[in-house]
Amino acid sequence: MKAKRYPARNNWRVLIPARFTDTGKQQARFFDSKTEAETEIRRILNRGNSSKPQVSEADEAAFTLAKDEGLSPQEYLDAIRLYKKMVGGIESEKRVDLQTACEAFIERQKRENRNRRTIYSDGQALKYLCQFAGWKLPLIELSEARINEYFDTMKPGGRRRTQHGRVKKFLNWCTETGYLVVNPMAKIKPRERWNSNREILDVEAFRRILFVIAGLESIKPDETPTLRYQRLLPFYVLGGMAGLRRREIISSDPREAVIEWTDIWWKRNLIEIREEVAKQTGAADHRRWPPLEPAAKEWLEMVAEPSGPIMQISQSTLQRLNGELLDTLKLEVPENGLRNSYASYGLSFRSPGDVAKAMGDNEATVSRYYVKKLEPDTGRAWFDIRPEMNKKIVHIQAALSAVG
Numbered sequence: 001m002k003a004k005r006y007p008a009r010n011n012w013r014v015l016i017p018a019r020f021t022d023t024g025k026q027q028a029r030f031f032d033s034k035t036e037a038e039t040e041i042r043r044i045l046n047r048g049n050s051s052k053p054q055v056s057e058a059d060e061a062a063f064t065l066a067k068d069e070g071l072s073p074q075e076y077l078d079a080i081r082l083y084k085k086m087v088g089g090i091e092s093e094k095r096v097d098l099q100t101a102c103e104a105f106i107e108r109q110k111r112e113n114r115n116r117r118t119i120y121s122d123g124q125a126l127k128y129l130c131q132f133a134g135w136k137l138p139l140i141e142l143s144e145a146r147i148n149e150y151f152d153t154m155k156p157g158g159r160r161r162t163q164h165g166r167v168k169k170f171l172n173w174c175t176e177t178g179y180l181v182v183n184p185m186a187k188i189k190p191r192e193r194w195n196s197n198r199e200i201l202d203v204e205a206f207r208r209i210l211f212v213i214a215g216l217e218s219i220k221p222d223e224t225p226t227l228r229y230q231r232l233l234p235f236y237v238l239g240g241m242a243g244l245r246r247r248e249i250i251s252s253d254p255r256e257a258v259i260e261w262t263d264i265w266w267k268r269n270l271i272e273i274r275e276e277v278a279k280q281t282g283a284a285d286h287r288r289w290p291p292l293e294p295a296a297k298e299w300l301e302m303v304a305e306p307s308g309p310i311m312q313i314s315q316s317t318l319q320r321l322n323g324e325l326l327d328t329l330k331l332e333v334p335e336n337g338l339r340n341s342y343a344s345y346g347l348s349f350r351s352p353g354d355v356a357k358a359m360g361d362n363e364a365t366v367s368r369y370y371v372k373k374l375e376p377d378t379g380r381a382w383f384d385i386r387p388e389m390n391k392k393i394v395h396i397q398a399a400l401s402a403v404g
Helices: 034-045 057-068 073-088 098-111 116-133 144-152 158-176 203-213 230-242 294-301 315-329 337-346 352-359 363-369 396-403
Strands: 003-006 011-016 027-031
Touching: 003 034, 011 034, 027 034, 098 116, 098 158, 116 144, 116 158, 144 158, 203 230, 203 315, 230 294, 230 315, 230 337, 337 352, 352 363
Parallel strands: none
Antiparallel strands: 003 011, 011 027
């Protein structure tokens, strides 16, 4: 580019090449003096504000990548603006990696005196997220697509639904506190709904499990009974005959309060669920006292200790032994099947209020999520399974058919 005298207008003209213009075409600009014309030339060559900037090889690579990804020029610009919004709106001290943000969130939960179980569960959910996305991933690079890929790694069901809620709670907090400007989960909806699960365990299947666990019945006809699974006995008795929640019986966190042998009121035939053991809800007092069924009492007396947690094994040991047992017996216990069975069989001959009170829920919740309707008195056989029984219980329907 050169400044040349233009006699027709009595001024100076500069022809600007197409590569430096916004239109992609050569342009002519006119100036009153040679000095002004040469100043503009220097400004253009130095990427002045009024001219098209020079494009480096790195810039061209970025343009090519955007084109390969199918982005139009407008979409490419939108992406740039979104990135500037996400980064520019965050204070420099809050531009952190995923791990740092997760740790800050958990510390906040502790300061707010959230329930220990809630803090632990939130921490586990965020640990899994960090393991998938990368601990040192800049938080602003945790995209909607990446989060969806994370949920793709999980099987459909309640666990994925729970993970969705916990991760979303974390990212909502990140947005509220300035770690993020745009919430990448804003448009991600849960893939599952909270559906009712009313599957129950057959009475004979429950009897078979209890007898094998207690060492009163062999797994196979030609084998002797084993005590290998005896440590599972309280889990099945308290869940199936007292309606306790799994988290009240056993916890993954050793610091969590769980039911202990001193909570069994043997003489009063009650089980105390202490405040720190019960599920934390909106109620002012979470304590409750489910009845200690006569049959449950007999089973628990077989393994009772003076004190200490009733379940002396870890969650992982419980899962391993239980999986091995059920595979060997070729039986399946539905998810939440013990608590569902307690509610369903109990309601066949007890009032909704008594069953809900024992379970620590209101009647509407019990009816909606736990109960499979059964014929009147069907459930008595469930609560009559005792160690001294020396023959199989015949399922009530089979018994009625035989009588008919």
